């Protein structure tokens with residue numbers, strides 16, 4: 001065999017192996033949840049006053065609904081947020097998200113697990129292969145695509161069911177273009193859309209699923225905005241994200257309308273555009289499925305997740321006017337070396353990281369998994385953070401939002417909001433892959 005022929009054979013073998021792995025993934029079996037030894041590591045020091053300290057984690061992280069109205073109060077938002085309708089969409093008559101990843105998944109960032117960190121879930125861990133790519137590796141690029149179902153199209157639901165059922169095939173189309181792109185896509189379904197898409201299927205309704213509830217604090221509001229479908233598309237290459245989105249939208253045609261399409265990028269060592277490392281306190285290892293996958297508490301929806309997205313724009317000029325120490329007090333970490341600061345005494349103004357820490361009366365801490373991404377354009381003066389949080393328990397994210405927007409104690413809101421405006425807010429359920437596939441069976 002000459003050199004060329006042997007190269008071709010090797011390549012063919014590589015493609016074959018990869019497509020076998022994809023096929024396994026798309027059938028929800030044997031998910032290859034191996035942690036690639038990637039990028040950065042953050043240790044997570046707990047503050048001395050911090051809640052339950054934890055067994056330190058030495059994991060190394062990879063750096064890398066129907067809605068109400070959007071109050072676009074904050075600055076010229078980026079990309080295309082469509083006008084918001086306050087009316088509830090109606091569907092002509094009567095499924096959600098999974099992960100298709102081109103490579104092994106698992107999350108990064110070291111967060112020490114809370115002392116009583118909910119270890120009940122061996123079941124969840126054992127069935128990781130059944131879930132979508134919510135735990136995919138942090139990538140250099142991501143597209144956050146939010147769509148609404150076109151209720152005026154009689155065939156919209158049929159088309160969408162069919163596209164959701166075959167989204168794994170679409171993933172294969174782009175994955176093969178670069179086997180090392182770390183491509184993944186998680187699909188989320190909004191509350192009303194869930195009812196519409198699953199009507200007559202017998203699929204259970206996720207116990208906590210409901211449209212994003214607006215939270216109004218004395219000064220800031222977490223708005224609720226439309227979104228029936230979320231595609232969280234991740235890859236190390238922007239063109240791979242682009243290509244998947246292009247093919248996806250072509251398949252959907254006029255069955256769905258884009259309400260927001262945001263392209264995020266990894267900024268240096270996973271910093272947000274406020275200049276801080278973002279994602280450090282994410283769970284790692286076995287704590288990840290424990291934090292993100294629904295288990296026995298809602299058995300019909302086991303291995304699914306809830307996901308909440310919010311698109312924030314920052315007033316970077318005002319933020320830049322603060323001293324570094326003042327910024328650090330707002331975030332709760334040092335800016336340069338990302339060290340955690342102590343919590344303030346009860347009743348005082350708390351930092352963002354403290355307000356976003358949820359504990360029950362027994363000291364159990366409830367984590368979520370974030371993969372926030374910066375977005376924006378200096379030329380148009382847009383600087384933003386796209387917040388995305390996956391959780392096994394929707395109430396945990398809602399509690400975080402309440403503490404941020406209303407404050408804890410009430411009135412002492414998260415000061416990050418004085419420099420960041422939420423333009424969107426939408427909740428989805430990310431079903432196991434098998435559920436997505438079942439939608440195409442009628």
Ligand code: HEM
Nearest residue numbers: 272276277278279280281312353356357385387400401420
């Ligand atoms: C403007 C938007 C936001 C920015 C720029 C931002 C940035 C940050 C940064 C820099 C940290 C510290 C490093 C880390 O642990 O990741 C952090 C922590 C955290 N954030 Fe945010 N965040 C934003 C919105 C939110 C929202 C809306 C939530 C939840 C609803 C949230 C939940 C958390 C959590 C759970 C932590 C870890 C807290 C802990 O130390 O246990 N963040 N965020």
